[in-house]
Amino acid sequence: xxxxxxxxxxxxxxxxxxxxxxxxxxxxxxxxxxxxxxxxxxxxxxxxxxxxxxxxxxxxxxxxxxxxxxxxxxxxxxxxxxxxxxxxxxxxxxxxxxxxxxxxxxxxxxxxxxxxxxxxxxxxxxxxxxxxxxxxxxxxxxxxxxxxxxxxxxxxxxxxxxxxxx
Numbered sequence: 001x002x003x004x005x006x007x008x009x010x011x012x013x014x015x016x017x018x019x020x021x022x023x024x025x026x027x028x029x030x031x032x033x034x035x036x037x038x039x040x041x042x043x044x045x046x047x048x049x050x051x052x053x054x055x056x057x058x059x060x061x062x063x064x065x066x067x068x069x070x071x072x073x074x075x076x077x078x079x080x081x082x083x084x085x086x087x088x089x090x091x092x093x094x095x096x097x098x099x100x101x102x103x104x105x106x107x108x109x110x111x112x113x114x115x116x117x118x119x120x121x122x123x124x125x126x127x128x129x130x131x132x133x134x135x136x137x138x139x140x141x142x143x144x145x146x147x148x149x150x151x152x153x154x155x156x157x158x159x160x161x162x163x164x165x166x
Contacts, residue, residue, distance in 0.1 A: 005150060007092040008066035009143075013107050013119050013127070016058070020126040021050045031121075034061040044073030055105050056080065058121025059094060062107070068143050077103035081139035089116060089140045091150035096139040097132055104132070108140070110155035117155055 006014075022028045031050040038060055040046055047057070052075070060074035071083035081096040081103075089095060089108045095116055097104040106120020115131040123130040142148060 005091070007146065007150065009062045009068060010092040010107055010109070010119070012062040012065040013058070016062070016121070016127045017119070017129070018127060019121070021054075021122075027051075031057070034058070037061065038064065038070070038074065042070050043075040044079070045075055047075060053077070053102065053122055055120050055122040058127060059105050059107070063143070068145070077105040078138070080105045080141060082141075084141040084143050087140055087142040087148065088152070089137075090142075090148070090152050093150075094139075094141045095132075095137055096141070097136040098138050099136065103138070106130075108153075110153035112155050 019030050020028060021031065027050045031054055034057055035043065035047045038057065042060055042064070043057060056071070056075045056077050056079065059080060060070035063070050071079040073079045077096060080094050084094065087093055089111065091108060093108045095106060095108050095118055104120065106118035106123070108116055109119050109129060110117040111134070115133055116137065117129055118132050119129050121127050
């Protein structure tokens, strides 16, 4: 469901739902296009394939499409933990999570008692909505230059929480 109150970057993210990595050694032309468009100046490193964790790349391309800056070294999920301003989780905010082997970053679209529902890239090798345990969150951030116009969204679901988005 897209609504008029959604921030521009969240609308950009929803438009990418279902985008997938290419199987095997091939690379998704869409994801590689995001990488090329953002470049090493934004991503902070050279990225040559869609097998490199790309959740930070996904958040960066959505922010770029909304005319907003990315975190320094945007390809790294945990770099988003100090980007923007801290805020209580609300529709469209950037959520950063700890996970074995690194971190994960995506956009808040709702929550239930124990999980956040996150629209993110590289969740099961695609752009999807995944429930992630609240106790894994390390940061909730909002763009510095954008007035806060959204609030928390309560949801219910029987889906199991994701334990590793890589």
